[in-house]
Amino acid sequence: MDSALFWEMVIKSLILILVLLTGFAYLTYYERRGLARIQSRVGPNRAGPAGLLQPVADAVKLIFKEEFIPGQAYRLVFILAPIITVVPAILITATVPWGGIVTIGGREVMLSIADVNVGVLYIMSVASIAVYGIVLGGWASNNKYAMMGGLRSTAQMVSYELAMGLSFVGVILLANSMRMSEIVEAQRGLWFVFLQPVGAVVFFFATLAELNRGPFDMPEAEQELSAGFNVEYSGMKFALFFMAEYTKMVSMSAIIATLFWGGYRGPGIDVYWWLGPIYMFVKIVIILGLMIWVRASWPRIRYDRLMDLGWKILLPLALALVFIAATGILLEMMWLVPLLSIGAGAIAVHTINLSLRRKANAR
Amino acid sequence: MTTDLILFLILAAVAIATAVGMLLSRNAVYSALFLVLNFSTVAVFYLLLGAPFIAITQVTVYAGAIMVLFLFVIMLLGTDELPERTVLPWQKPMAVFLAVVLMVEGVYLILTQKTPGLINNAPTESTGSPQAIGNLLFDQYLLPFEVTSILLLVAMVGAIVLTNKEKKGGQS
Numbered sequence: 001m002d003s004a005l006f007w008e009m010v011i012k013s014l015i016l017i018l019v020l021l022t023g024f025a026y027l028t029y030y031e032r033r034g035l036a037r038i039q040s041r042v043g044p045n046r047a048g049p050a051g052l053l054q055p056v057a058d059a060v061k062l063i064f065k066e067e068f069i070p071g072q073a074y075r076l077v078f079i080l081a082p083i084i085t086v087v088p089a090i091l092i093t094a095t096v097p098w099g100g101i102v103t104i105g106g107r108e109v110m111l112s113i114a115d116v117n118v119g120v121l122y123i124m125s126v127a128s129i130a131v132y133g134i135v136l137g138g139w140a141s142n143n144k145y146a147m148m149g150g151l152r153s154t155a156q157m158v159s160y161e162l163a164m165g166l167s168f169v170g171v172i173l174l175a176n177s178m179r180m181s182e183i184v185e186a187q188r189g190l191w192f193v194f195l196q197p198v199g200a201v202v203f204f205f206a207t208l209a210e211l212n213r214g215p216f217d218m219p220e221a222e223q224e225l226s227a228g229f230n231v232e233y234s235g236m237k238f239a240l241f242f243m244a245e246y247t248k249m250v251s252m253s254a255i256i257a258t259l260f261w262g263g264y265r266g267p268g269i270d271v272y273w274w275l276g277p278i279y280m281f282v283k284i285v286i287i288l289g290l291m292i293w294v295r296a297s298w299p300r301i302r303y304d305r306l307m308d309l310g311w312k313i314l315l316p317l318a319l320a321l322v323f324i325a326a327t328g329i330l331l332e333m334m335w336l337v338p339l340l341s342i343g344a345g346a347i348a349v350h351t352i353n354l355s356l357r358r359k360a361n362a363r
Numbered sequence: 364m365t366t367d368l369i370l371f372l373i374l375a376a377v378a379i380a381t382a383v384g385m386l387l388s389r390n391a392v393y394s395a396l397f398l399v400l401n402f403s404t405v406a407v408f409y410l411l412l413g414a415p416f417i418a419i420t421q422v423t424v425y426a427g428a429i430m431v432l433f434l435f436v437i438m439l440l441g442t443d444e445l446p447e448r449t450v451l452p453w454q455k456p457m458a459v460f461l462a463v464v465l466m467v468e469g470v471y472l473i474l475t476q477k478t479p480g481l482i483n484n485a486p487t488e489s490t491g492s493p494q495a496i497g498n499l500l501f502d503q504y505l506l507p508f509e510v511t512s513i514l515l516l517v518a519m520v521g522a523i524v525l526t527n528k529e530k531k532g533g534q535s
Contacts, residue, residue: 117492121419128427139438154435
């Protein structure tokens with residue numbers, strides 16, 4: 001490995017980490033302001049112009065707070081758990097392309113950290129590693145509520161990973177590749193969200209569950225578990241869990257944008273390369289807004305219904321979508337794919353409706 | 364070649380240390396964590412050998428799915444700490460015997476191998492690619508692949524039947 005390549009990698013990684021961490025700080029501001037607007041409040045508006053310095057104030061506060069480690073906790077794992085949660089949240093974006101190949105100073109630079117031929121699988125594996133931080137944090141606290149929160153999140157994440165993985169398969173089939181840059185290039189004509197609309201919805205739900213966000217924020221249900229897996233954490237360690245959750249929101253939005261919404265592609269991208277990161281940014285902001293909107297509008301769903309949704313609705317639906325995509329490709333009739341997948345989605349919605357009505361009548 | 368060798372030696376040391384740690388740890392959760400580290404190290408071995416697909420699959424399946432379920436069960440049962448003495452009488456001689464058998468086999472293989480040391484046909488970019496592995500699985504190794512999937516299906520159905528019976532018994 002020559003030194004130029006080494007420095008290129010280091011600089012690209014540093015930029016990505018800085019972007020993600022700034023994104024995390026301002027995402028908290030975005031969410032608080034967005035939630036406030038939906039609930040007819042004002043939200044944080046005191047620190048700096050329009051409250052723009054609020055994240056800085058929060059960071060300073062959290063750094064100077066006392067960090068308390070419970071006496072009965074397993075110290076090593078207790079300290080490691082927040083770190084194990086943060087690292088995958090940042091690592092997961094490594095394969096996401098932010099643009100095509102650019103020539104800077106006579107050097108061809110790829111606008112992604114690592115464009116490996118198993119990019120999609122890499123995302124799956126890093127996402128599955130992320131469970132450890134939460135489950136270990138819950139266990140190491142040596143507290144019943146924290147442990148319950150950790151166990152719930154394990155069960156939830158493992159369940160929704162299946163639906164998520166199967167939605168990945170649909171995209172891989174359509175793009176005929178697992179390389180992220182080729183998936184983006186395959187959406188040159190038509191974004192996959194139009195070819196596989198229901199797949200995009202399934203993936204969005206699976207992502208929400210994977211992120212432990214409302215309406216799937218079971219692991220940290222305040223009313224039932226006091227705060228879930230992070231109940232014993234304070235100060236910077238708590239902030240790290242918080243940071244992991246919001247960084248992962250940004251990362252997963254970038255992945256959703258890449259897989260279904262055309263990635264860095266948009267009008268004029270072939271002429272001006274610098275439009276790529278801008279398009280990505282706009283798409284990520286829109287998807288994040290959608291996540292905040294969902295959290296503001298839907299109440300948390302009950303734990304058994306959450307499991308039912310994952311295993312009995314989303315998993316079969318995702319399987320059916322894979323089958324539909326494969327059929328469309330095999331018959332070379334791509335117009336079949338969106339039609340049939342919307343049909344499958346309608347059947348799934350009808351099933352949910354029926355089971356809810358049956359439960360209401362049974363009572 | 365030297366960097367590869369140094370990397371290999373470090374990784375091998377880590378792999379052995381984590382395996383020993385898993386065996387000696389008194390706490391079941393720590394044992395599971397050592398095993399996760401061990402699996403991850405093996406995944407890096409695969410990466411060094413030019414097989415990124417296998418490496419990533421190793422992490423996803425073993426470290427990401429199976430070990431999470433292990434941890435889940437350990438925590439649900441709450442048997443974190445092992446009691447001090449849980450030695451079965453036949454365990455030690457059996458372990459020694461099996462270890463000796465393994466040693467003899469290894470030494471025999473190393474001594475009789477025609478090209479000791481490095482394998483000559485080093486893998487290229489395409490050997491470890493997902494396409495190549497997919498082609499092999501659905502072409503040359505189709506029968507073992509299908510048999511494995513049926514085995515897994517049988518195991519799954521068995522698990523569902525076993526847990527279902529228990530529930531019915533509890534209700535009646």
